[in-house]
Amino acid sequence: MRYRIQLRIREDTGEVELFQVDTVGADPRAAGHNAAHHRVATEVAGLLENDAVVEEIRDPRATQPVPGQVYRPEPAQVQQLPPETHSG
Amino acid sequence: MCNPRRIRVRATARLAEAWDQEVLRQVTLHGAATGRAAVREPMSARLGAPVLSTLDRVLDGLEGWQQQDDGYRHDLDGGYVHYHADTGDLEIVAELTADVQAAGEAQTTVRGSVQDDLDVEGVGTYYDDGWGGYTEDTARRDAQANADSELQRARAERIGRARADLEAAAAGDVQSQAEEAAQAALANATAARAAELDREAIRRLTTVGVQGRALFQQAVGLAYRDTILAYARSRHAEGVRVSGSGGVLDIEFEMEM
Numbered sequence: 001m002r003y004r005i006q007l008r009i010r011e012d013t014g015e016v017e018l019f020q021v022d023t024v025g026a027d028p029r030a031a032g033h034n035a036a037h038h039r040v041a042t043e044v045a046g047l048l049e050n051d052a053v054v055e056e057i058r059d060p061r062a063t064q065p066v067p068g069q070v071y072r073p074e075p076a077q078v079q080q081l082p083p084e085t086h087s088g
Numbered sequence: 089m090c091n092p093r094r095i096r097v098r099a100t101a102r103l104a105e106a107w108d109q110e111v112l113r114q115v116t117l118h119g120a121a122t123g124r125a126a127v128r129e130p131m132s133a134r135l136g137a138p139v140l141s142t143l144d145r146v147l148d149g150l151e152g153w154q155q156q157d158d159g160y161r162h163d164l165d166g167g168y169v170h171y172h173a174d175t176g177d178l179e180i181v182a183e184l185t186a187d188v189q190a191a192g193e194a195q196t197t198v199r200g201s202v203q204d205d206l207d208v209e210g211v212g213t214y215y216d217d218g219w220g221g222y223t224e225d226t227a228r229r230d231a232q233a234n235a236d237s238e239l240q241r242a243r244a245e246r247i248g249r250a251r252a253d254l255e256a257a258a259a260g261d262v263q264s265q266a267e268e269a270a271q272a273a274l275a276n277a278t279a280a281r282a283a284e285l286d287r288e289a290i291r292r293l294t295t296v297g298v299q300g301r302a303l304f305q306q307a308v309g310l311a312y313r314d315t316i317l318a319y320a321r322s323r324h325a326e327g328v329r330v331s332g333s334g335g336v337l338d339i340e341f342e343m344e345m
Contacts, residue, residue, distance in 0.1 A: 014312070
């Protein structure tokens with residue numbers, strides 16, 4: 001599968017404001033999609049911090065979960081899903 | 089007026105004096121007291137191994153950080169922060185220093201004595217014709233007065249020399265005792281001041297910690313950047329974008345897994 005990784009770091013504090021792993025062009029209903037997505041998000045987040053908590057982003061406007069994966073470093077920053085984000 | 093004539097009078101005296109002499113020494117010593125409070129935080133528990141291995145390179149040459157012992161240190165107002173690369177610990181130290189001064193003194197009383205035979209001479213001058221009123225009689229009186237005066241001077245000089253010799257003989261021990269007393273006083277004063285500074289350092293540790301963690305986290309942010317870009321290269325990522333504006337750094341790439 002193809003993944004898009006986005007990372008935003010505040011230069012004055014070193015704080016990670018955004019860390020998001022999206023699938024690109026993949027079918028979210030495909031077998032093993034979510035597990036693979038979670039594994040990759042966990043692997044990339046684990047580069048930065050141990051025991052990184054990876055959560056699936058849920059778009060409050062959607063009736064179904066939008067399976068982007070976001071790593072929440074401390075201090076936790078609520079990640080808003082950009083409207084143009086496509087998940088596989 | 090004819091040539092002057094001189095009359096010489098000899099005076100002798102037996103000098104036998106004894107006295108008690110006090111020898112006193114005071115020593116002032118200066119030193120410094122240091123108070124310290126420290127806390128170590130294991131960064132290896134939080135940061136991923138790739139970030140930890142990148143931190144060394146980031147901190148090397150980063151402004152304000154100096155390589156020291158097993159890691160890197162950044163001095164702060166009232167302390168410093170030291171990242172120990174070998175253990176991955178971040179040590180935050182509040183440190184205060186103050187000048188300390190203490191004095192010590194010692195004294196002793198020594199018995200002094202001097203016995204000597206003093207033998208001096210006084211001279212008087214006169215003229216045969218009594219010119220200027222200088223007659224043989226006046227010359228004799230002058231010679232006697234000079235001899236008496238010289239006797240007093242010789243006595244004072246002899247006693248003074250004896251007192252100085254006595255002072256010099258006793259001074260070494262008294263000076264050592266005064267230095268020992270000063271060193272003991274300085275040690276006590278330093279320990280007391282250090283205890284005060286330790287308490288003050290504990291109070292300041294919070295402030296130093298805030299500064300130290302913030303500085304370290306800045307370096308961690310750079311290590312995040314380098315780590316994720318190294319990962320992208322290792323995965324042959326495509327479309328790698330690194331852009332910075334408004335004090336934030338954005339990194340984006342895509343990869344196949």
